[in-house]
Amino acid sequence: MDRTTDEKLVELRRMFPDYDPAGLLDVLVSCDGSLKRTRTLLGSGEETQRSIKRFKPQQTLSRFIKAPHSAVRTTHSSKPITLYAKSEIEASLKYCTYHTNVLPEDLAEKLLHQTLNDAHYKASEFYLFGNKCTSNHQSRMFMPAKPSDVFYYNGREVTDYGVYSNEMMLAQVLIEDVVNNALSQRIGLPFQAKSGQWEAQAAFSNKYEKDSNLDWHSDRMTNIGPHPIIASLSLGFSRDFRVRKVYPSDSQIFSIKPQHNSLVIMHAGFQEEYKHCVPLLPKKYRIPTEDLHPTAGARRINITYRNYLIKDPIFCRLCGSPMDLRRMFKDPAKRGRYFYQCSKSYTEHNGFNEGNECKGFSYANFEKDPPLTDDEEHGSFWLADDDIEARALQSSKC
Structure with missing residues (x-):
């Protein structure tokens, strides 16, 4: 005779006492009530690696978390694990915090409107092995005022940039408060800025159309220094933001979807330990009407406020390039x-x-x-x- 769901839960709670009971039920349901498959999923070893492929590719980690700051137990999978709640994101991504509704609603809408209608965004260009490559998203650098000295970004002197609008400056002031409050609750790393409060000297913005993406990368530390802190503001349509450890090469991928007017703080250690990307939307994917932003539609604006610690470039002794x-x-x-x-x-x-x-x-x-x-x-x-x-x-x- 088959065992009841309650009997199965009693068995699971006996075997996995550290897991939240509601989470155990969630796993049991996802395994179609199979106690054996649930035990395998929550266990370890080679059997888990073979069996995990049979389960749902998109998972939320709340089912595996007993408390917001407890260690997260996950099984390796080539499919992204989606993180929804703030507690899930911060428990899974050690050098990251997530904050919603960081700007007054009217300020967020004005800033979104300005950046969407800024005609000076353009595709980034770079060379690999002598071949010119062009990104399929558009970018623009913004500064509070014209810099007094030569300003470099990713090995190039910055000559084309936008000057902060009043809205962008006000947003920076409010975001600096959020960042400094978050920093006050964290232990600093040895190379991050020690000069009191975190302040941004510039903002780098990306504009994503429906068919745009950003490949896997870590932000270059050339000017933002070791252990940098980057505040990433999302406006408009919500797109996947994926993160994985830089080692090993097959690290588990985590996916979050920063909402309009939300902030992802990439804390000290993030650029050293993680890579991130904004993947392409699936081919033939039809965005539900309720997911479209009333102003931006399927477009997303990302503004990253950055603290530039290293002002003077280091030049190559062989060729003289930065x-x-x-x-x-x-x-x-x-x-x-x-x-x-x-x-x-x-x-x-x-x-x-x-x-x-x-x-x-x-x-x-x-x-x-x-x-x-x-x-x-x-x-x-x-x-x-x-x-x-x-x-x-x-x-x-x-």
Whole structure:
């Protein structure tokens, strides 16, 4: 005779006492009432890896969370896990906080209208191996006023930019309050700005049409420095914002959908530990009418307020081009070391044979001016406290 749902829940609560009972019921229902499949999903080992493919690809993590700040247990899947609630997002993404309704409604609408109708947005251009590439979304840099010195962004001098409107400046002031309140509740990382309150010196904005996207990347730290803090404001239509760890390469993908007038704060450590993207909408996907924004329709505006810590560019000793600040992550034996790499192959056709790049390289030492060293052991270094693999491997070499 089949066991009742209540009997199955009693068994599950005995086996998984740390899980919320309502969450256990959610999993049991998603497994069509199968106690065996539920045990497999919530368990571990090779059987879980084989079985997970049979379950629903889109999941919410609330079913796995006992309390908002408890550790989240997830099984690896190639499908994104969707995070809906603030507690889910912040429990799953260590260096991220999510905030809704950050601006007065009328201010958010005015800022959205201004940016949607700004005709100066344009596609970004860059070079890879001598080939010119163009993004399929549009971008624009904004500044409070004309900079007194030469301003660089991603290896290029910024000459085309917009000046803040009153609405953009007011939004920045309000967002700075949200960011500083969030920072007051977090433990700082060693290389993030120590100069009191977080302030933004510029804003970089992306405009997404229905058929636009942004590929996987981490924001370059060249000017925003190590352990940067970026406040990302979403306006208009809600699009997927996907995040995954930079290591290993098959890390679980998490997806959130920032709502109109919401803020994702990418805290210190986010750019070092995560990559993010805005994927294309599925082909032939028909957006439900109720999901369209009354002003923007299917268009989305993203404004990222940034604190620029490094004003003076570092120039390559081989070719004289500006260099990019990066951090090693692929090899756990070297993970955590910051370095400067020539950006010439990304910013212009360098005249070399196709496939060749400038080899300009130096380790970064943030205690020096300029912050360069040829000695790896004297370079600046940071590992996440939960990076067990790299910590164990590097400790064994000491």
